[in-house]
Amino acid sequence: MRIRAAAFAAALAVLPPARAGAAARGLELFTTVAEPDLIPEGIAFDPATRTLYLGSIRKRKIVAVSPEGRVRDFVPPARDGLWSVLGMKVDPERRTLLACSEVDGPGMEGFVPADLGKSGVFELDLATGKTLHVYRAPAGRHLFNDLAFTHGAIWVTDSEEGSVWRIDRRSGRVERYAPAGRLVYPNGIAIDPKERALFVADERTIYVVDLVAKSRRELGHSPGTRLGEADGLYFDRGALLAIQNGHAPIRVARFSLSSGLDRITGEMTLAEDDPRLPEPTTGAVAGDVMYLVGDSQLRAIGKDGTLWPREKLAPVRIYEMPLRSAPPQRDRRIR
Numbered sequence: 001m002r003i004r005a006a007a008f009a010a011a012l013a014v015l016p017p018a019r020a021g022a023a024a025r026g027l028e029l030f031t032t033v034a035e036p037d038l039i040p041e042g043i044a045f046d047p048a049t050r051t052l053y054l055g056s057i058r059k060r061k062i063v064a065v066s067p068e069g070r071v072r073d074f075v076p077p078a079r080d081g082l083w084s085v086l087g088m089k090v091d092p093e094r095r096t097l098l099a100c101s102e103v104d105g106p107g108m109e110g111f112v113p114a115d116l117g118k119s120g121v122f123e124l125d126l127a128t129g130k131t132l133h134v135y136r137a138p139a140g141r142h143l144f145n146d147l148a149f150t151h152g153a154i155w156v157t158d159s160e161e162g163s164v165w166r167i168d169r170r171s172g173r174v175e176r177y178a179p180a181g182r183l184v185y186p187n188g189i190a191i192d193p194k195e196r197a198l199f200v201a202d203e204r205t206i207y208v209v210d211l212v213a214k215s216r217r218e219l220g221h222s223p224g225t226r227l228g229e230a231d232g233l234y235f236d237r238g239a240l241l242a243i244q245n246g247h248a249p250i251r252v253a254r255f256s257l258s259s260g261l262d263r264i265t266g267e268m269t270l271a272e273d274d275p276r277l278p279e280p281t282t283g284a285v286a287g288d289v290m291y292l293v294g295d296s297q298l299r300a301i302g303k304d305g306t307l308w309p310r311e312k313l314a315p316v317r318i319y320e321m322p323l324r325s326a327p328p329q330r331d332r333r334i335r
Contacts, residue, residue, distance in 0.1 A: 024252070024271030026322040030291060031069030036313035038063070039107075039301060040293050042146075043318075044088040044097060045284035046126060052284060052291055052318065053097055055085025058301065059109055062088075062099065062124075065318065075124060077109065080131040082122060084108045087146030087157075087189075087232075087282060096132060097124045098154060100144040106305025117141035121154060121167060135167045135174050146233075146282070148191040148198065155198055157186040164189070164200055164209075178216070183207070188233025188282075190240060197261040199240060201230035206240070206255075208262055220263030227255075227264075232282035234290075236323065241270075241290065243280050249273045250280065252292070252321070276319060290321045 033040075039058035046053070052065040053074060060082050064074035074097075075082060084107075086100040102119035105111065119142040123133040135154070137144060143160035154167040155177065164178035164186060178186075178200075188201040191211075198209040199219070205227045206219045221227060229246025240255045249272045256266035271277055276294050284291045294317040300308040307313075 024274050024277070024321055027271065027274065027276060028320050029276075030318045030320040031065060031071075033063065033065070033071050033316035033318065035063075035071075036297075036310065036315050037307060038316055039298065039307075040296055040316055041084075041086050041281045041298070042088040042099065043282055043284045043291060043293055044090045044099075045286045045291060046090045046097075047092055047286065048095075049126075050286070053088055053090070054293070054316070054318075055088055055099060057084040057086070057298070058107060058307065060084060062097070062129075074129045080122070080134065082131075083115070083118065086144070089147055089149060090126070091149060093151075095126045097126055098122070098147055098149060099124065100147055100156065102143050102145075104143060105303075107301035107307075108305075111305065117143075117160065119144040119158070119160075121147060121156060133172065135172060137165070137174065145187050146189050148189045150191060150195045155189060155191065157183075157189050157200060159185045159187055162186065162202075178209075188230040188242065190233045190235040192235050192261060199233060199235065201233045201242065202228070203246065204228045206230065206233070206242075210262075217262070220258075221255075222264075225255075225264060225267060226253075231280075234283065234285050236285055239266075240264075241283070241285065241323070243283055243292070245280060250277065252277075252280070252283070252290070254323075270323070271321065276317070285323070288322060288324045290323055292319045292321060293317070294319050 038056045040054045042055040044053045050067040054063045061077040062075040083101045083103045088099040099122045103115040120136040141160050145157045145159040147156045156165045161180045162183045163180045166177040183202040186202045190199045200207045208219045209216045230242035231245050232243035234241040242253050251272035252270045254268040255264045279295045281296045
């Protein structure tokens with residue numbers, strides 16, 4: 001679930017300084033991963049073990065972070081053909097980790113030009129880290145970026161093609177659900193627990209897909225509501241949480257939804273221009289908190305794949321942000 005690294009770097013170069021009072025309330029450092037060249041993007045949470053999983057774009061691996069903050073390799077680099085790791089989700093019932101993986105350029109270690117555009121979803125055993133299934137995109141240029149899942153299907157955004165794919169979990173069949181070119185760089189994706197509505201974010205807005213009626217429309221909202229460029233998108237207690245990082249101000253927002261899940265009824269900014277979150281990508285909701293990578297350092301990878309000198313890189317900082325303690329006066333009701 002990442003935006004174009006070059007565009008992101010350009011946007012960060014012109015960001016204004018953080019505004020006074022914009023810092024996220026209650027944001028605390030959870031742990032630091034002492035691997036500054038990891039270049040993480042996706043993060044996921046296992047409610048059973050309270051373990052966090054962090055995927056690496058650069059090193060083609062996934063690390064596990066214990067509740068005490070201890071870090072270990074969960075999937076070693078490039079095992080079973082794993083590429084750069086993007087959006088991830090834990091399936092607590094099947095005890096698996098679902099991870100989007102793709103080949104986007106030479107910033108990935110072991111890059112082979114002939115593999116450019118290859119993409120897929122890896123399903124991994126949470127107990128062993130072993131690969132159980134690889135759901136591969138068909139031939140062509142693809143970028144499987146983020147995913148959501150139901151009991152019977154996995155839904156995946158394809159940022160390169162501008163589409164959404166549906167993977168049948170019984171047959172393993174990978175089929176387009178939204179035609180190519182219908183969306184502009186779709187990224188974050190979420191689903192409500194009752195599997196009625198699928199939410200898909202692209203550069204401009206957020207769409208809601210009625211999974212019963214099989215219809216799609218833009219999520220209803222008032223003029224001036226900023227919905228675009230949500231890298232991470234999560235359904236949380238009748239609302240959507242969005243990590244919007246495409247341009248200033250970079251923020252984490254909460255959008256309350258109508259009972260029909262088709263319109264935004266309230267908006268709350270949980271974090272905005274916080275200096276501890278200069279380059280967040282995705283998050284992981286864990287009950288009343290969200291875990292965030294403060295600075296993914298995507299801009300550290302040049303167009304030619306070269307990485308900043310190690311002394312310029314910073315350790316990976318994972319933050320914990322409360323979701324229930326934001327001041328109510330910041331909630332802007334939308335009619």
